Amino acid sequence: MIQALRGMKDLLSPQSEKYIYFIENCSKIAKKYGYEYIETPILEETALFKRSVGESSDIVGKEMYQFTDKGGNDVCMRPEGTAGVVRAFIQQKYDRAGVQKKFFYYGPMFRYERPQKGRLREFHQFGVESFNQADIREDATIILMLRDMLDFFGIGYKLELNSLGCSDCMPAYREKLVNFLQNEDNICEDCKRRRETNPIRVLDCKNKSCQDIYKKAPLLIDNLCSTCRDEMSTLKKILDSFDVAYTINPKLVRGLDYYNKTAFEFVSDGIGAQNAIAGGGRYDKLVEYLDGKPTSGIGFAMGIERLMDLIVMPKKHREGYYIGALCDEAQERCFKLSIKMRKTEKVSINYDKKSLKAHLKNADKQNARYCICIGEDELSKDSVWIKDLENKKEKSISYSEFLGK
Ligand code: HAM
Numbered sequence: 052m053i054q055a056l057r058g059m060k061d062l063l064s065p066q067s068e069k070y071i072y073f074i075e076n077c078s079k080i081a082k083k084y085g086y087e088y089i090e091t092p093i094l095e096e097t098a099l100f101k102r103s104v105g106e107s108s109d110i111v112g113k114e115m116y117q118f119t120d121k122g123g124n125d126v127c128m129r130p131e132g133t134a135g136v137v138r139a140f141i142q143q144k145y146d147r148a149g150v151q152k153k154f155f156y157y158g159p160m161f162r163y164e165r166p167q168k169g170r171l172r173e174f175h176q177f178g179v180e181s182f183n184q185a186d187i188r189e190d191a192t193i194i195l196m197l198r199d200m201l202d203f204f205g206i207g208y209k210l211e212l213n214s215l216g217c218s219d220c221m222p223a224y225r226e227k228l229v230n231f232l233q234n235e236d237n238i239c240e241d242c243k244r245r246r247e248t249n250p251i252r253v254l255d256c257k258n259k260s261c262q263d264i265y266k267k268a269p270l271l272i273d274n275l276c277s278t279c280r281d282e283m284s285t286l287k288k289i290l291d292s293f294d295v296a297y298t299i300n301p302k303l304v305r306g307l308d309y310y311n312k313t314a315f316e317f318v319s320d321g322i323g324a325q326n327a328i329a330g331g332g333r334y335d336k337l338v339e340y341l342d343g344k345p346t347s348g349i350g351f352a353m354g355i356e357r358l359m360d361l362i363v364m365p366k367k368h369r370e371g372y373y374i375g376a377l378c379d380e381a382q383e384r385c386f387k388l389s390i391k392m393r394k395t396e397k398v399s400i401n402y403d404k405k406s407l408k409a410h411l412k413n414a415d416k417q418n419a420r421y422c423i424c425i426g427e428d429e430l431s432k433d434s435v436w437i438k439d440l441e442n443k444k445e446k447s448i449s450y451s452e453f454l455g456k
Contacts, residue, residue, distance in 0.1 A: 058164070058172030060356075069362055070175070073355060074157050077177045077200050081155040084196045086179055089154040091135035093161075097125040102340055103134040105308025107248035114162040128161035131307065132178045132352055133334070134341075140182055141343035149344075151183040157355070169325030169357045178331075178352030182338070185347040187282040190313040190333065191289040193349055197317065197329055198295055200353070206361045208317045208328060210295065213272065213303040214283045215251070215314050215332070220276035225250055227269045235264055254302040270301040279312060286313065309334040313349070322357055329353040369441050371397030373419035375410030377426025384450075385425050388435070391454065414440060 055061055062070055078088070097117050104110050116128040129135055136154055145152050157177040164170055179196070181189060194210070201208050216224060232238070232246045232253065238261050242253040254265060275283065290297055297315075305314050314332035322328070331351025338346040374389050376382045382402060389400040399417050401410065407424055414422035424436045435453050438445035 058166035080200050086153040086155040089156050091139050094126050097127045099134050103309050116161045130162045132156050136180045146343035146346045153181045155179045168323045175355040176352040180350035182348050183346050187285050204362045208319050210297040211300040211303050211316045212297045213314045214279050215310050216271050216279050217311050224271050224274040231268050251304050255304050272301040309337045328357050369420040371419050372421045373414035374400045374423045376404050381425040
């Protein structure tokens with residue numbers, strides 16, 4: 052028997068209903084904040100991710116679904132959404148027009164990771180990207196929007212915040228860190244590799260012995276330039292004024308190379324080791340890296356699978372009609388009635404002849420508000436029998452009167 056690939060899942064009811072509920076309500080909130088929907092291809096040139104997410108990242112280094120297509124192109128299934136949106140932004144020449152643009156998107160992402168609870172190889176994100184809004188109030192707004200979304204679903208969270216500095220303060224800090232790391236021979240192999248490729252990534256190494264060593268490492272937050280420091284302090288003040296609790300995590304560096312300045316992660320208790328439910332930050336150089344004109348950018352993405360178990364669906368009310376035939380001769384009439392009614396109503400139908408009791412049971416299972424049955428009696432009187440399953444009232448009504456209502 053062929054099964055879904057490891058780390059990939061089918062989405063069926065009731066989880067599929069939750070997924071739609073989540074997407075619809077996040078989309079509504081994003082629209083209130085001025086975001087418009089964008090859909091970019093799942094397959095992109097591999098170079099897009101190498102130049103944005105970065106060759107030193109685990110995502111590009113180890114986890115890409117990469118292959119050569121029949122035309123000989125080096126392509127890969129997107130491991131994340133930001134790079135494709137930035138590519139589309141440049142392709143539409145929005146960078147040259149210097150316009151402010153805000154996009155939201157959702158859909159599948161692919162990373163060849165070791166599957167475990169909360170970590171899949173195909174997973175789904177809801178994300179937003181805002182271009183050309185360098186003001187620190189935009190950073191605050193993005194975080195407040197994400198809070199609105201999580202609050203809507205009643206999801207508790209902790210916010211971790213850091214600043215990754217800018218091209219003024221980052222190079223000097225990097226040098227300090229490299230100097231510190233130079234004499235450390237007891238760090239893990241991954242950290243030794245990162246020391247050469249992207250030193251700040253060593254700071255979020257999961258290895259306890261490495262972390263013991265990094266307790267004495269210089270931290271970027273203590274080495275920010277005055278602009279980055281002032282922006283961070285303004286951001287903190289705004290978040291305080293809107294009652295958003297946060298902790299500063301100076302070792303939060305994010306697993307993608309394109310970030311600068313504000314970086315953040317929302318984590319949640321009670322979903323296991325993979326507790327990051329959303330992550331994001333600023334990427335003011337990314338449009339340039341991808342050959343666009345200098346344009347600031349900021350965004351985030353939520354991992355929908357990690358949020359699924361935390362979402363409580365509102366109580367479902369009975370809805371629509373169920374139609375069932377009580378005799379063979381009534382099947383045709385039931386079928387025609389269902390097609391007519393579906394122009395305006397939600398209708399489910401059982402084509403098979405069944406007893407009244409069986410149809411009522413089916414209607415109940417389907418959570419229908421009304422059960423309609425047609426049998427010999429109804430055919431001879433040209434009527435339908437209908438029961439309201441909410442207030443338990445039943446009646447017979449003429450077929451034409453029912454259709455005309
Ligand atoms: P990310 O932190 O790599 O950021 O992913 C965002 C979220 O996707 C994570 O917080 C997590 O909830 C979920 N996620 C990541 N990997 C997996 C996985 N293997 N299985 C299940 N869920 C996963 C980004 O992707 C950036 N593009 C976010 C961003 C947008 N930054 C700026 N704009």
